[in-house]
Amino acid sequence: MSGWNAQNDARAERIAAAGRYAAGKVVAPDVLVDFLHCVIRPGDRVCIEGDNQKQADALAAALAAVDPARVRDLHMVQSGIILPEHLDVFDKGIARRLDYSFSGPQSGRIARLLAAGKIELGAIHTYLELLARYVIDLTPQVALIAAVSADRQGNLYTGPNTESTPTIVEATSFKGGLVVAQVAQVVERVPRVDIPGDQVHFLVETGKPFHVEPLFTRDPAAITETQVLIAMMVIKGLYMPYGVRRLNHGIGFNTAAIELLLPTYGGQLGLKGRICTHWALNPHPTLIPAIEAGWVEQIHCFGSEVGMEDYVAARPDVFFTGPDGSLRSNRTLCQTAGLYACDMFIGSTLQIDLQGHSSTVTPSRIAGFGGAPNMGSDPHGRRHASDAWLEAGAQADPATPAPMRRGRKLVVQIGETFGERNQPLFVERLEAVELAERLGLKLAPIMVYADDVTHVVTEEGIANLLLCRGADEREQALRGIAGYTGLGRQRDPKMVEGLRQRGIILRPEDLGIDPLDADRSLLAARSMKDLVLASGGLYRPPGRFRNW
Amino acid sequence: MTAAGRIPAERLSWYEATARQRLGALVDPGTFVEIIGPEERETSPHLGIFDLPAQFDDGMIVGRAAIGGRAILIAAQEGRFMGGAFGEVHGAKLTGLLRAARMSRRDVVVLFDTGGVRLQEANAGELAIAEIIRALVGARSVGAQVIGLIGGRAGCYGGGGVIAGCCSTLIASEHGRIGVSGPDVIETNMGVEEFDARDRALIWRTMGGKHRYLIGGADLFVDDRPAAFREATLAALGRGGSLGLDTLVAEQARLERRLARFSDETDAIEVWAALGIGNAEAIPELATREFLLAAAGHRESADEAR
Amino acid sequence: MERMAYRLTAPHPAGGTRRQAIVGVVASGNLEVLVERALPPDVCSVEVATSVRGFGPVWEAVVADFVARRAAGGLRIAINDSGARPDTVTLRLAQAVRLICAEEP
Numbered sequence: 001m002s003g004w005n006a007q008n009d010a011r012a013e014r015i016a017a018a019g020r021y022a023a024g025k026v027v028a029p030d031v032l033v034d035f036l037h038c039v040i041r042p043g044d045r046v047c048i049e050g051d052n053q054k055q056a057d058a059l060a061a062a063l064a065a066v067d068p069a070r071v072r073d074l075h076m077v078q079s080g081i082i083l084p085e086h087l088d089v090f091d092k093g094i095a096r097r098l099d100y101s102f103s104g105p106q107s108g109r110i111a112r113l114l115a116a117g118k119i120e121l122g123a124i125h126t127y128l129e130l131l132a133r134y135v136i137d138l139t140p141q142v143a144l145i146a147a148v149s150a151d152r153q154g155n156l157y158t159g160p161n162t163e164s165t166p167t168i169v170e171a172t173s174f175k176g177g178l179v180v181a182q183v184a185q186v187v188e189r190v191p192r193v194d195i196p197g198d199q200v201h202f203l204v205e206t207g208k209p210f211h212v213e214p215l216f217t218r219d220p221a222a223i224t225e226t227q228v229l230i231a232m233m234v235i236k237g238l239y240m241p242y243g244v245r246r247l248n249h250g251i252g253f254n255t256a257a258i259e260l261l262l263p264t265y266g267g268q269l270g271l272k273g274r275i276c277t278h279w280a281l282n283p284h285p286t287l288i289p290a291i292e293a294g295w296v297e298q299i300h301c302f303g304s305e306v307g308m309e310d311y312v313a314a315r316p317d318v319f320f321t322g323p324d325g326s327l328r329s330n331r332t333l334c335q336t337a338g339l340y341a342c343d344m345f346i347g348s349t350l351q352i353d354l355q356g357h358s359s360t361v362t363p364s365r366i367a368g369f370g371g372a373p374n375m376g377s378d379p380h381g382r383r384h385a386s387d388a389w390l391e392a393g394a395q396a397d398p399a400t401p402a403p404m405r406r407g408r409k410l411v412v413q414i415g416e417t418f419g420e421r422n423q424p425l426f427v428e429r430l431e432a433v434e435l436a437e438r439l440g441l442k443l444a445p446i447m448v449y450a451d452d453v454t455h456v457v458t459e460e461g462i463a464n465l466l467l468c469r470g471a472d473e474r475e476q477a478l479r480g481i482a483g484y485t486g487l488g489r490q491r492d493p494k495m496v497e498g499l500r501q502r503g504i505i506l507r508p509e510d511l512g513i514d515p516l517d518a519d520r521s522l523l524a525a526r527s528m529k530d531l532v533l534a535s536g537g538l539y540r541p542p543g544r545f546r547n548w
Numbered sequence: 549m550t551a552a553g554r555i556p557a558e559r560l561s562w563y564e565a566t567a568r569q570r571l572g573a574l575v576d577p578g579t580f581v582e583i584i585g586p587e588e589r590e591t592s593p594h595l596g597i598f599d600l601p602a603q604f605d606d607g608m609i610v611g612r613a614a615i616g617g618r619a620i621l622i623a624a625q626e627g628r629f630m631g632g633a634f635g636e637v638h639g640a641k642l643t644g645l646l647r648a649a650r651m652s653r654r655d656v657v658v659l660f661d662t663g664g665v666r667l668q669e670a671n672a673g674e675l676a677i678a679e680i681i682r683a684l685v686g687a688r689s690v691g692a693q694v695i696g697l698i699g700g701r702a703g704c705y706g707g708g709g710v711i712a713g714c715c716s717t718l719i720a721s722e723h724g725r726i727g728v729s730g731p732d733v734i735e736t737n738m739g740v741e742e743f744d745a746r747d748r749a750l751i752w753r754t755m756g757g758k759h760r761y762l763i764g765g766a767d768l769f770v771d772d773r774p775a776a777f778r779e780a781t782l783a784a785l786g787r788g789g790s791l792g793l794d795t796l797v798a799e800q801a802r803l804e805r806r807l808a809r810f811s812d813e814t815d816a817i818e819v820w821a822a823l824g825i826g827n828a829e830a831i832p833e834l835a836t837r838e839f840l841l842a843a844a845g846h847r848e849s850a851d852e853a854r
Numbered sequence: 855m856e857r858m859a860y861r862l863t864a865p866h867p868a869g870g871t872r873r874q875a876i877v878g879v880v881a882s883g884n885l886e887v888l889v890e891r892a893l894p895p896d897v898c899s900v901e902v903a904t905s906v907r908g909f910g911p912v913w914e915a916v917v918a919d920f921v922a923r924r925a926a927g928g929l930r931i932a933i934n935d936s937g938a939r940p941d942t943v944t945l946r947l948a949q950a951v952r953l954i955c956a957e958e959p
Contacts, residue, residue, distance in 0.1 A: 221564065226941050418939040422906070459941045484912045484940040516948055521559055537833065546748040547563075548722045548756065548832060566879055586876050586888050589932075599855055601905045601934045603880040604888055628881035 007176025014039045014178060015201060025154050025203050026186055032062040032204060036071065039178055039202070040142050043073045046095075047140035047168055050080035051331070052102050052127075052370060053303040054161040056146035057211040058182045058204060060085040063144065068093045075099070077138045079127055079164055079331075081106045081368070082213060090119050099138055100368060101127050105213065107365035114366065114439055124366075124445060126373045127302075128335040131164060134171035143172040143179045146210035149190055150183045154197030157190035160304035160312065160327035161212060166195060167332040173199040184209045191324035214306040214542050216282045218256040221527045226416055226459045229508065229518035231257035234346065234414065235266050237462045237511045238455060239275045242388040242410060246278040248338040248375045250347025254414045256286040258346070260523040263293040280338040280375075283308040283319070283327070285541065289524035289534045291318055300337055301329040302371065311538040331371075338375040343388040344410040345375040349447055350419060351427050354475045354487065356450035356465055358413050359432035366435070369447065376448040378409045392454055395466040408466065412455045413448060417483030424485035425458065426478060450474075458483060459515075462506040473499065480505045562699045562772050563723040567609055567624035570659055573774035574697075574781065575613035575622065582611040584641055592635050594669045603629045606637040610645045616782045620655045621645050627661030627702035634662065634707055635669035639676020646683035646694070655693040655785055656684075658715070663730065664706020677707030684714050688791035693717065695784045697777055698724035698766070699757065705730050716791070717784040719777060720757035720766035722836075727755040749832065753816040758831060758839060762820055763806065764848035771836050802850060823847065858902045858910060860917050864927035867895035870955035877949045885935040885943060887950040892930040904935035916940050920947045929954070 018038040021031045040046060040063075048063060049056040064085040074095040081087060081103035089095040090113055099122035103110045113119050125133070134140065145165050147156040158165050173179050180202040181195075235258060238244065249255035262276055272295055279299040281287070285308060290296060299319055304312070304327055312319045312327045322328045338345065349358040360367050382389070389407030396408050415425050436444040456463045456478060463477040472495075480496035482488030499505045508515055525531045528545045560573055571580060584590050586604030595602050607629035613622045623642050625632045642658070649656045665673030684694050696715040698704045703725030704712050712718055712726055720726065729737075731745035744750060753759055760766035768784065770776035789795075813819045820828035823846045834842060868891065878886040893899060900917045920926065924947070931950070935943070 224942070225945060226939070416939060416941065418941075422909075422937065422939060484915055489911070489915055515945055516952060520564075526561060526564060543748050544746070546752065548752055568876070585874075586886075587874050587890055596855060599905060601855065601880050601903060601936045603886055603934055604876070604932070626879055628879045628884070 011176050011178055014041075018202070022202060024152055025201065026152070027180075027202050027204050029058065029204060029206055032058070033065050035202070036062055036066050039180065040066070040071050040074070042071060043075070044141045045075045045077055045138065047077050047134070047143040047172065048086065049143070049145040049165065049168065050078040050082050050086050050100075051163045051303065052080045052082070052104070053213050053215060054146050054163055055080070055083055055211040055213070056144050056182050057083060057085075058206045059144040059146075059180065063094065064088040064092065066094055072096075075122075077130070077134070077140055079130060081110055083211070084109075087113060096120055097122055099123055099125065099130065099133070101125050101130050102368040102370040104215075104367045104370075107367040111364055111366045121439075124368050126369045127164070127331060127371045128339070128374045131167050131332050134168065139175050139177065140168070140172045141177050143168050143177060145169065145179065145181045147181045147183045147195070148209070149185045149187050150181060150200070150203045151187060151190050151197070154181075154200035154203060155190050155193045156181055156183070156195035156197075156200060157192055157324075158194040160309050160329060162194055162329045163303040164331040166330065169195050169199050178202075180204065182206050182210060191326075192322040194328070212304075212306055216251055216284050216305045217307070217541065217545065218251075218253055218286055219528055219545055220256065220260060220286060220523055220525050220530065223253055223257045223260070223520065223523060225518050225520065227253050227257040228261065228520060228522055229459055229513070229515050230254055230414060230416070230457055231261045232265055232513050232518055232522075233462055233506070233508060233511055234258055234412070234457055235261060235271070235275075236269060236513065237506050238410070238412065238457070240269060240271060242344070242391055244275050244344045244388050244410065246342045246386070247276060247344040247346070248280040248342050249284070250345070250372055250375065252348040254348050255346060256284065257523070259284060259286040259290060260525055262290040262295055263524045264522050266295070267293070280334050280342055283312050285531050285539055286525070288531055288539060291315065292534055293524075300334050301327060302331045302334040303329045306542050307540045310540065311535045314538050335371050335374050338371065339377070339379050340382055342375075342409070343386050344412065346412040346414055347372055347376060348415050349413050350423075350425070351430050351432075352413060352425055352456060352478065353427055353430050354478055355471065356453045356456065356474060356478065357430060357446050358448045358453065359430045359444070359446050361430075361432040361435055361445045363431055363435050363438065366445070369445070372447050376411045376413075377452045378411065380406070382407070382409070392466055395464070396454075408454060410454050411448060411452050412457060413453055414457045417458045417460060417481075417485050417488060424482075424487070426482040426485050426487040428487070456481060460488070461508065461510075464504050464506070467502065467504045473504070477504050560774055562721060562774055562777060563701060565774070566628070567607075567626040567659060567661065570774060571609060571613075571622060571624045574657070574659070574778050575615055576617065579614040580611055580622070581613070582609060583645070584610065590637050592637055592669065594636065594672070598668050600630075600668065606635060606641070607632060608638040608641045610641045615657070615778065615785065618655070618785055620657055620785070621649050622657045622659070624659035625661040625700075627700040630666055632662035632700070632702040632708075633664055633666040634673040634676050635666045636672035636676065639673060639680060643676060643679045643683050646680060646687050649687040649692045649694070650683065650690055653690055653692050655695065656687060657695050657697065657781055659697045660704040660708055660712060661700030661702045662704055662706070662708035663702045664708060674707065677711065680711055681714055684711065685791060688714075688716055691788075691790040693785060693787065693789075695719065695781055697781065698726055699770075699772060699777065700724065703727070703755070716789065717768065717787065718760075718766045719768040719770055719780040719784065720760055721770050721772045721776070722752075722757045723772055724757040725752065725755040726760050726765055731755075753832065759816045759819075762823060762825070762843055762847045763810075764802065764850040767850065769836070769840060769843070799850065806848060856904050856907045856910070858913055860900045860914065862898050862900075862918065862921045864896055864898040864921050864929075866925035867927035868925050868929050868951060868955055870957065872954045872956065872958055875950055875953035877953060878946045880934045880936050882936055883938055883942070885933055885938040885946055887946045888932045889950045889954045890930045891928055891954065893928050895928040898926040898929050898931065900931045900933065902933045902935060904933075904937075906935070906937045912940055916943050920944060924948060924951050925955070926951055
């Protein structure tokens with residue numbers, strides 16, 4: 001009967017249909033495809049846990065192996081397009097429509113599939129945005145998730161890489177949806193209960209751990225002198241004067257250099273305890289020296305990082321850990337924290353235009369957004385004040401009386417003037433605009449909008465956009481730090497000098513920094529081995545980083 | 549004239565340093581006099597054909613210096629230029645240095661950092677390897693020591709590995725690797741089952757400084773610091789000895805014994821266990837001091853044979 | 855390979871007495887800079903050999919700024935470049951001048 005219980009009834013029917021493939025909740029891997037034929041119906045909205053780190057890889061492979069005659073026209077809602085199977089389902093006609101967030105590893109192929117019309121794109125979202133829509137208009141009917149282990153009742157242990165799973169399960173399970181979890185093992189007793197069993201309908205025991213992408217590991221050996229110089233400017237020219245205690249670092253070598261300069265250069269400046277004390281951050285190995293030197297009070301993590309598990313478990317005063325001793329991450333909460341509880345975001349980008357919009361998109365590669373636009377945006381809903389926030393707000397809008405003047409989150413874009421393959425960072429027109437035209441997108445995929453950006457930092461200096469009045473000043477401030485790129489060489493030298501007098505552009509010399517002093521000896525760790533030693537042997541880097 | 553970087557020698561990583569920085573930190577300050585220096589612009593006559601940039605010293609620095617007051621000849625390869633590989637000029641500079649060593653009976657210190665021979669200069673490079681070995685043996689046969697230092701990014705592979713095998717003493721750090729065929733070549737030719745070149749832990753177990761030290765392929769094991777290399781070099785310079793037929797016979801016997809002893813083992817960890825080292829799996833993670841303690845009394849030595 | 859040569863008037867002569875200095879390595883994204891004290895004190899010459907074509911205007915601007923800002927008079931500068939970015943070039947030039955001006959032991 002329909003009435004008001006159609007969704008729960010439909011779920012019960014699917015569970016019954018799948019009954020012959022399951023013993024209790026447990027489905028054997030060799031009948032996985034047949035099982036999926038029973039629990040997924042054509043046109044379903046399906047979430048495959050494609051997070052940006054952990055992947056439900058066994059379930060993804062099985063989904064890509066279903067019979068398109070029986071399971072087709074699916075609407076995929078997932079955070080990450082990471083594995084080849086995530087796109088195979090579109091190639092094979094199993095899936096038709098897509099809403100997602102991040103596609104870094106598949107950025108080339110997804111661009112080709114979109115251009116060829118094989119994917120009907122709903123939208124590219126930020127992580128938090130998509131997770132939010134899971135409870136409003138993109139609720140999954142079936143969620144295929146990844147956990148470390150489960151007991152027979154379906155209680156799940158998701159461990160350090162808990163990431164977005166609790167949110168996915170809550171949105172699905174409490175709205176008539178069906179949750180299938182792949183686990184390495186079904187055990188008597190899970191080390192801790194991350195997801196209660198009555199939210200989970202089926203388990204698949206794969207016998208091996210789910211796939212995890214090591215995204216946040218950067219080898220200190222690859223950090224250049226230029227990146228050290230930029231990091232020095234950021235610490236002295238931004239963290240120090242604004243007194244930034246609560247922050248998020250995007251991934252990249254520039255931020256890795258900042259992390260490694262805190263105990264050394266930051267220490268020389270007397271900043272310990274005054275900056276970088278509270279973090280929304282994945283467990284970056286490059287933060288180990290600062291943590292060991294006592295700089296960090298607390299870190300909340302979006303996810304984990306391969307090789308960092310033992311180190312994190314040994315530092316429960318800093319990280320969030322469960323009764324089993326290991327990390328508990330939560331992407332949804334950490335993204336929210338990065339939005340509302342942090343005073344600064346700093347991250348790299350590929351292109352910036354003369355207004356200050358930035359993007360990582362090129363016509364042949366679509367990496368999506370991930371979390372950066374949330375981290376890199378000014379949340380108007382914030383109400384609590386901090387010194388950094390109020391100071392930034394005052395710089396942006398000195399005219400408004402203080403009690404009526406909201407603060408501003410510091411949103412910093414950082415990078416060398418010439419990036420990979422000597423491509424200039426500063427461009428007249430973002431390739432994202434060209435991509436939007438080609439694919440008929442309503443919005444160009446902008447990572448950080450100009451009205452959110454507060455500062456841009458290159459090796460030539462810091463441009464404070466909060467202090468700029470008018471588009472011309474903004475443009476010249478950006479040209480003034482654009483180095484020897486075409487846009488930089490076309491600067492108005494007089495105007496740029498004027499901006500420098502007003503402190504809108506700060507050169508290294510203005511901060512008392514000699515580029516010749518920016519050498520790698522300032523890094524608290526200069527190699528992966530150094531990081532391992534700094535962690536007392538607790539950090540175990542992935543094999544690809546070994547040279548011993 | 550040297551160009552030691554601003555990093556004080558104590559904090560310099562040998563692995564990370566340039567050839568000039570290593571050389572500058574190794575020798576007594578102010579004693580290095582370069583021969584055929586960059587200002588002479590003796591560059592490769594071949595690289596331009598391939599649209600590749602040259603380096604003024606062709607990646608090989610040679611000259612005279614003193615270590616601990618003792619006059620030596622010294623050569624250093626720049627591992628980051630063309631992978632430290634041998635080319636015509638690069639090789640000729642080392643050949644000339646070794647011939648000078650024979651004439652002057654001076655000891656030679658060679659800072660290896662090479663992947664072998666440059667593909668672009670293959671014939672000249674291979675000839676150079678042969679001439680270098682001949683000159684090296686010539687120097688040793690009159691009693692000059694030829695001491696090899698290995699701890700750089702490129703390791704010591706190909707023809708460089710063969711040259712190293714002819715040295716009187718080899719000093720290696722854990723980052724250093726010594727071999728002839730490189731990991732990728734082995735995998736391509738023998739299959740990934742035989743050798744997975746992506747398994748970096750395997751690469752270092754098989755060819756790295758610690759393993760070489762344990763099986764007599766390196767004589768001294770040091771930290772990744774110029775001071776450590778210097779101390780070991782001073783010790784090596786004091787050893788004396790010359791190369792003769794009896795040395796070769798002894799080395800042949802040692803290698804035959806070694807092959808017989810370990811022929812059943814398929815991984816370095818098994819070799820180390822067979823050497824009598826307890827907890828062999830932990831060797832790669834041990835710091836220098838602990839490693840040397842674990843090795844003592846168990847490692848194979850080539851001392852009688854070098 | 856692209857080769858460029860610049861000869862500029864240098865406002866400040868290089869200090870010190872060393873006859874030459876060299877910094878850098880010809881590795882991908884890097885360059886070597888050889889500096890010789892070989893010219894009249896108000897002249898600086900820079901010869902560039904680079905494996906990356908098409909950046910002539912950038913080299914010209916970098917060299918001009920360098921000669922204007924650093925005491926480079928009297929120096930003959932020779933560069934072998936393997937695709938270094940302008941900021942790395944500027945840094946190496948400054949390192950080379952600092953080295954040649956350094957006191958002799």
